[in-house]
Amino acid sequence: MRLTVFGATGGVGQEIVRQARAAGHEVTAVVRDPARLPDGLRDTAPHTVVPLGDGAAVRAAVAGRDAVLSGLGARGRRAGGVAERLTGQVLRAMEAEGGGRLLVVSAAPVGPEPADDPLPDRVVRRLIGAVLKEVYADLARMEAALAASATDWTSVRPPKLTNGPLTGAYRTVVGGTPRSGRSLARADVAHAMLALIDDPSAVKQGVGVAY
Template identity: 65%
Template sequence: MKLTVFGATGGVGREIVRQALAEGHDVTAAVRDPARFAVTGVAGERLEVHRADLADPEALRAAVAGKDAVLSGLGARTRADAGVAAKLTRSVLAAMDAEGVRRLVVVSAAPLGPVPDGQSIIEKAVLPIINTLYKDIYADLRVMEGELAASATEWTSVRPPKLTNKPVTGRYRTVVGGTPPRGRTLARADVAHAMLATLADPATVKQAVGVAY
């Protein structure tokens, strides 16, 4: 497939690029600053680094033109960055619409999903604290998901819990439209793996997918 990856300088985005190349896809990494972008592994002529202002839909059209799918690791890295996910995803959606590209997979967060059955007393006590601490980030992601739902794209929102930097395993649980119970962590590498896996799964189109170990 021909893929474009946004947020390719982040932990999830870099893993999407690396794994997609390893799977034989052609990848365009759209970044603000190519000097910050580095990915190890198989690349060769199948990797293109496209420099663009991610807030400018017109500047993104060349990055998505003719692609089979777009994957986004865009999101706030700190509470001070809250708002960036919705703002930049809005630009991506506009560029995709202009170029007639339909498939989009983004990373979101588990707290946006329904509360699963079987939560422990500790989990029930901790969740409100987490939601309060990161309320601005989650509010940003809710706006982003609202933009997806209102768009013409065939979107999927992947919602992981707390992220780690462990290696990819390919072994995790997914719940389309729900949240895996007792799912506490997931490696960024496995988030990328799950996002790529949704490209071949029509059941995930226009759905949020909970994913966790």
């Protein structure tokens, strides 16, 4: 497949590029600073320097692709509308090209709370939600923009992200959230996103993923 990856220098983005290349896909990593790509990825993955404020450049990056994957989002507690704003630019570019397949990273608290979650997990979820309220509000607005778009989108919603190894052994709930899901490695988030590209049940859905 021909894939474009936004946010390719982030933790999840790097993993998407690495795994997609290993699987034999043609990957274009969209970056603002190529120096932030690790040497191994810079050598093996074509990359395009794209100012996300340049609509024509973003449109060129998504044109003719089989899927677009995005790891764009806040890198701290202060979101500043990053996910909504940057994903919005990708959406506008894709809609100008007639739509297409788009997969993005969101977060578990944006999805529905499992009805059977144990009380301690619900308490922890609410505490984290209070601390990261601004980040989750930004992601919720991003998801609202996805739902209103003409793209065949999927929002992948992991819980706490870790730097653990790729396992491929995680739970996936289309339209819901795994019970007692507390963490997921960035490598497995990337694995899930790539696996969901061709899953028709995930189109226009949020997908909860967790160990």
